[in-house]
Amino acid sequence: MYRYDEFDHEMVRQRVAQFRDQVSRRMSGELEEDAFKPLRLMNGVYLQLHAYMLRVAIPYGTLSSRQMHQLAHIARKYDRGYGHFTTRQNIQYNWPALEAIPDLLEELAEVEMHAIQTSGNCIRNVTADQYAGAIEAEVEDPRIISEIIRQWSTFHPEFSFLPRKFKIAVSGHENDRAAIRFHDIGIAIKKNDAGQIGYEVHVGGGLGRSPFIAKKIADFVKPEKLLAYLEAVMRVYNQLGRRDNSYKARIKILVHEIGADEMKRRVEVEFAKIDSRGTLDLPEAERQRIASYFAPPAFETLSNSCPEFEAACTNDAAFSKWVKTNVVAHKVDGYAIVNISLKPIGGVPGDATDVQMDSIAKIACDYSCDEIRVTHEQNLVLPHVRKMDLHTVYEALCAADLHTPNLGLISDQIACPGLDYCNLANARSIPVAQEISERFSDLDRQADIGELHIKISGCINACGHHHVGNIGILGVDKKGTEFYQLTLGGAPDEHAAIGDITGPAFTADKVVDAVENIVETYMHHRKDGEKFLQTYRRVGMAPFKERLYGSE
Amino acid sequence: MAQHVSKGARYHAVTANRLTDGEVVYFSDQNSWVLAFEKAAIADGPEATEALLAKAKPEGFSQFVIDVYPFEVIEDETSKTFQPASVREIIRASGPTVRLDLGKQAETA
Numbered sequence: 159m160y161r162y163d164e165f166d167h168e169m170v171r172q173r174v175a176q177f178r179d180q181v182s183r184r185m186s187g188e189l190e191e192d193a194f195k196p197l198r199l200m201n202g203v204y205l206q207l208h209a210y211m212l213r214v215a216i217p218y219g220t221l222s223s224r225q226m227h228q229l230a231h232i233a234r235k236y237d238r239g240y241g242h243f244t245t246r247q248n249i250q251y252n253w254p255a256l257e258a259i260p261d262l263l264e265e266l267a268e269v270e271m272h273a274i275q276t277s278g279n280c281i282r283n284v285t286a287d288q289y290a291g292a293i294e295a296e297v298e299d300p301r302i303i304s305e306i307i308r309q310w311s312t313f314h315p316e317f318s319f320l321p322r323k324f325k326i327a328v329s330g331h332e333n334d335r336a337a338i339r340f341h342d343i344g345i346a347i348k349k350n351d352a353g354q355i356g357y358e359v360h361v362g363g364g365l366g367r368s369p370f371i372a373k374k375i376a377d378f379v380k381p382e383k384l385l386a387y388l389e390a391v392m393r394v395y396n397q398l399g400r401r402d403n404s405y406k407a408r409i410k411i412l413v414h415e416i417g418a419d420e421m422k423r424r425v426e427v428e429f430a431k432i433d434s435r436g437t438l439d440l441p442e443a444e445r446q447r448i449a450s451y452f453a454p455p456a457f458e459t460l461s462n463s464c465p466e467f468e469a470a471c472t473n474d475a476a477f478s479k480w481v482k483t484n485v486v487a488h489k490v491d492g493y494a495i496v497n498i499s500l501k502p503i504g505g506v507p508g509d510a511t512d513v514q515m516d517s518i519a520k521i522a523c524d525y526s527c528d529e530i531r532v533t534h535e536q537n538l539v540l541p542h543v544r545k546m547d548l549h550t551v552y553e554a555l556c557a558a559d560l561h562t563p564n565l566g567l568i569s570d571q572i573a574c575p576g577l578d579y580c581n582l583a584n585a586r587s588i589p590v591a592q593e594i595s596e597r598f599s600d601l602d603r604q605a606d607i608g609e610l611h612i613k614i615s616g617c618i619n620a621c622g623h624h625h626v627g628n629i630g631i632l633g634v635d636k637k638g639t640e641f642y643q644l645t646l647g648g649a650p651d652e653h654a655a656i657g658d659i660t661g662p663a664f665t666a667d668k669v670v671d672a673v674e675n676i677v678e679t680y681m682h683h684r685k686d687g688e689k690f691l692q693t694y695r696r697v698g699m700a701p702f703k704e705r706l707y708g709s710e
Numbered sequence: 711m712a713q714h715v716s717k718g719a720r721y722h723a724v725t726a727n728r729l730t731d732g733e734v735v736y737f738s739d740q741n742s743w744v745l746a747f748e749k750a751a752i753a754d755g756p757e758a759t760e761a762l763l764a765k766a767k768p769e770g771f772s773q774f775v776i777d778v779y780p781f782e783v784i785e786d787e788t789s790k791t792f793q794p795a796s797v798r799e800i801i802r803a804s805g806p807t808v809r810l811d812l813g814k815q816a817e818t819a
Contacts, residue, residue: 185730187773205777207802208813209732238812253812255731506808577798578806586797588808638716638796 159222159529160305160451162270169313170267173274177201178260185257198256200280201263202273206581209253213276214266218286218304218328219247219532223523226530228269230515236262241515243500243508245572245623246325247285247532248276252579274312279320281311281392285327287335288533291454292541294489297347298355300330302449303384306440309448310385317392321399322407324392325364337534337650339363339372340626342409343391348378357384361391361421362413365620369656370410373418375425381445383429386438390428394421455527455542460492462545470549477552479601480563485548494548496526496540497533498555499562499570503599504592507573508536517558525551535572535611537565567604568612568677569595572623576616576633577640583616585633585640586666590614593670598677607677610690613648626650628690629676630657631669642669646676646702647694658699661707672706679705719782721792722759723750724766725802726775734802734814735775737766743775745814747803752783752792 162170180197183189189197202213214229221229229249233241236258237251244250254262266272275282284307286300287293307326311317317324327336330347338344344360356378363372379387391409398416400406413421432438471478486495498518501507510518518538522530525547526540533539543551555561564570571594574580576587591614598604613627617634624630630645642664645657664672677690679702684693694702724737735743736750744750753759759780767778782795794800805813 191729191776205727205732207798208734208805209727257730577801578808583798586801586807588806592808635797640797 174263199277202276212251215283221530223519225269226519230512233512288531300328334652339654362410364410369625375422386432394424457490462491464545467545483563484565497565498538568610572613574622584635587614587616721783722780726778
């Protein structure tokens with residue numbers, strides 16, 4: 159894992175001291191709210207419905223046990239005993255008092271974490287594949303370039319006041335688990351025929367009010383040139399982004415309006431200028447220095463055949479079922495990747511209590527080379543578990559109520575905080591997710607339905623990624639009543655697709671019936687082995703529409 | 711964000727969040743900020759709402775509360791008591807519907 163150097167420590171320490179002074183001046187009345195609000199937002203402090211909310215950055219979703227223990231401690235000491243893991247691999251605390259936040263940030267800094275650039279019109283936390291460094295057939299660990307981008311973009315003066323917020327995601331695998339095509343910049347790491355590493359760059363993706371799939375504007379940017387290329391993209395955006403209209407200010411609108419070819423041309427012009435000066439070339443030695451932080455842990459030489467594991471599968475049916483859904487093959491023989499579902503039946507997607515966070519930290523310390531990952535689907539991952547330890551890990555997860563075997567199934571839903579917490583929301587998300595989870599609580603039924611991703615947002619800003627849900631649910635407000643609009647066929651991965659609207663929205667008491675009708679229609683039409691998305695792509699919207707609304 | 715004031719609505723109250731911790735507060739008949747919605751002053755008609763809002767936002771107000779705004783309330787014909795009209799304000803007045811152990815609802819339980 160990356161470790162702060164003396165400059166990182168000093169920057170974060172100074173920032174906490176500045177914010178402490180700003181909070182103090184706000185409390186004394188020296189600073190008015192209009193002046194203070196942008197300062198608190200720059201430090202990740204939002205005002206929500208019931209309280210302030212603090213968003214803490216988890217760079218590329220990677221945590222050590224020590225950091226997870228500290229997140230648990232913060233939940234206990236400064237919040238109400240829980241945290242919420244988000245679709246940007248961050249954690250949010252829903253109840254911190256403003257006057258205590260400087261102390262909170264100081265404790266966070268002790269474990270090399272902060273909340274800088276988790277809000278505001280700047281480059282936000284860089285996200286990456288949660289299986290980085292653990293999955294088979296990875297081209298390169300995406301955290302290396304993510305960390306380089308993090309260092310380049312943190313406090314970058316030219317990119318501190320962009321037209322709007324800016325999100326970057328990186329994938330180092332042909333299976334895109336980081337939704338790179340729905341980010342302002344998505345980077346896919348590639349290897350050419352000569353075995354060299356390079357970066358495919360996509361720009362202008364995003365969800366929200368106007369969803370767009372990013373356009374590829376570069377096939378293979380060399381490693382030493384990537385920062386210069388990204389700077390060129392940012393410079394074009396900074397010059398041409400619509401600062402006059404916040405609804406049109408994201409780079410996706412710029413790319414849509416001028417077209418991918420013109421965007422590519424303008425970026426290449428800027429890139430040529432930056433490149434000619436050579437000042438942003440990344441020296442290989444520095445790249446290697448950063449890469450060394452992400453060197454694989456000292457894996458033992460083990461056989462992939464593990465009698466203890468196989469015996470446990472035979473003797474413990476619940477364990478066997480959990481392995482089938484939540485455990486993924488590791489690149490090293492004798493190891494496995496463990497997914498921890500934060501979607502218990504009827505629970506709040508993405509929430510974890512302080513006790514659960516401590517449990518996960520201990521399990522990671524004892525059995526996963528001290529590493530934890532956060533996924534954009536609001537789950538956690540233990541990336542490096544010996545197969546011989548899987549049953550012990552499973553039992554420890556059972557003790558912490560973290561053993562739900564539903565990864566990728568219908569109850570493994572993304573849901574934003576919605577109107578239960580969020581100041582922007584129009585409708586509640588979590589109760590809909592809970593009701594769906596309970597309706598489909600039979601795990602055998604879930605397994606029979608197979609892979610199906612439901613994503614729920616409480617407003618058009620789409621924090622719950624509803625546009626890319628196989629079934630997407632968008633909460634809307636109609637004259638004070640919550641309604642839910644459904645979409646079908648969305649996908650966030652390498653086969654990116656934006657869902658199609660089914661028709662008129664449903665009331666809260668009808669939306670779960672509608673979801674069940676969609677599932678039953680799929681089950682009726684599916685052919686052997688077809689997933690929901692495959693069936694939808696084959697049969698189209700018509701049978702679903704007919705089931706939902708009757709023939710017209 | 712949902713509209714707080716609907717056209718033609720008759721009754722309104724004024725709310726804000728407390729600066730120190732973000733707690734939801736209401737402007738009362740006693741010209742002070744209180745925690746309970748039941749103690750909120752109710753304005754009848756647009757002019758009374760404007761007047762209530764003006765009282766809630768005097769000079770220097772922002773040292774104690776932030777994000778001050780009026781919102782629609784409705785009268786229960788039988789009990790003659792008021793309650794917030796929108797789901798948003800009902801949730802602000804009580805707490806998250808998915809965590810009944812948190813928010814104002816937990817304190818009054």
